[in-house]
Amino acid sequence: MQDTSILNGIDTGALQQVVEGVTRDPSQGRVTFGIRTSWLGGARTSAQALPVSLGNQTIDRNFNIESDEPLEILGTNKAANPQELLLTALNACITVGFVANAAARGIQIDNLEVVSNGSLDMRGFLGLDPNINPGYDAVSVEVRIRSKADAKAIEELFAHVIKTSPNFNNFARPIAVEASLQFQRA
Amino acid sequence: MQDTSILNGIDTGALQQVVEGVTRDPSQGRVTFGIRTSWLGGARTSAQALPVSLGNQTIDRNFNIESDEPLEILGTNKAANPQELLLTALNACITVGFVANAAARGIQIDNLEVVSNGSLDMRGFLGLDPNINPGYDAVSVEVRIRSKADAKAIEELFAHVIKTSPNFNNFARPIAVEASLQFQRA
Numbered sequence A, B: 001m002q003d004t005s006i007l008n009g010i011d012t013g014a015l016q017q018v019v020e021g022v023t024r025d026p027s028q029g030r031v032t033f034g035i036r037t038s039w040l041g042g043a044r045t046s047a048q049a050l051p052v053s054l055g056n057q058t059i060d061r062n063f064n065i066e067s068d069e070p071l072e073i074l075g076t077n078k079a080a081n082p083q084e085l086l087l088t089a090l091n092a093c094i095t096v097g098f099v100a101n102a103a104a105r106g107i108q109i110d111n112l113e114v115v116s117n118g119s120l121d122m123r124g125f126l127g128l129d130p131n132i133n134p135g136y137d138a139v140s141v142e143v144r145i146r147s148k149a150d151a152k153a154i155e156e157l158f159a160h161v162i163k164t165s166p167n168f169n170n171f172a173r174p175i176a177v178e179a180s181l182q183f184q185r186a
Helices: A012-024 A082-104 A151-164 A166-172 B012-024 B082-104 B151-164 B166-172
Strands: A030-041 A044-049 A052-054 A057-059 A064-067 A109-121 A138-147 A176-185 B030-041 B044-049 B052-054 B057-059 B064-067 B109-121 B138-147 B176-185
Touching: A012 A082, A030 B082, A044 B082, A064 A082, A064 B082, A082 A109, A082 A138, A082 A151, A082 A166, A082 B030, A082 B044, A082 B064, A082 B082, A082 B166, A138 A151, A151 B176, A166 B082, A166 B176, A176 B151, A176 B166, B012 B082, B064 B082, B082 B109, B082 B138, B082 B151, B082 B166, B138 B151
Parallel strands: A138 B176, A176 B138
Antiparallel strands: A030 A044, A030 A052, A030 B109, A044 A064, A052 A057, A109 A138, A109 B030, B030 B044, B030 B052, B044 B064, B052 B057, B109 B138
């Protein structure tokens, strides 16, 4: 019998089906994301989400995400910048992890906010010192949650989410980035 | 005398001023970004960019970035998902690095596209196997560029950008993520 109850806006029956499907056939849990970004001039870009491959399904995507830099960082301030998009990706992933895992545990979340901050040294980006990391050495992320559940249940949920969040791990672990160049002489 | 020429949409005089300012006083190159994300129910979130601290300036931000999951991943498909935002952040950062460093070198870029892809195993996120990385082991990123510059100049530029891109390094290096929980019993 299928459980179709909705908790935290998550269909717990559908979640259970995903878990069972991937447990039965791990290839159904292989998911590939892609983004094609076009340069719009200056620091402006427009990104198109490419079709997602999920197990044996292909899911068309129809989303566009713009980016720019503030005036002070040589941009025209038309959109969030790459650093803000990166932190947004972290926060959103932690939120989904929290809400879905809470639903699976029967925990109702009343309110959830995630705040992240990171500080970097632009001497890295500007090529002024090869010993300086151009990115973040550290990032802080605070999960603010309101729920009727008890503190212990929420702490256990939090620990589980941190361990299993894709983007938390993408921040915390090194990723092998294979970069290639395709040059067309104009 | 200030050079005010624009190349690739980048004000090379302003770029030179940034480089000189940060060289003179490295604290001017310390920049802090922040994002506050509110949960909208289910897998939907809305992120607000917080004021940027850049040296001794505070720059107000007025950008909102939404996120959701596809229907197949328990969402309502209203916006790009956290994985797509992460790759968007990578592509945008590489683009800015390419275009700004090209301008600094006097190289005109005619066209630039960045395509990235990453594949992950949802058994990590679903908590089905603690030995599986919930994030990407690897990501590929291809920079497609058209320019009148010669191949050697573009290859050198590419190598420099990869080395100095904040988000390339954020992917490639581990970040110390300090996660904290603020729980309010409802």
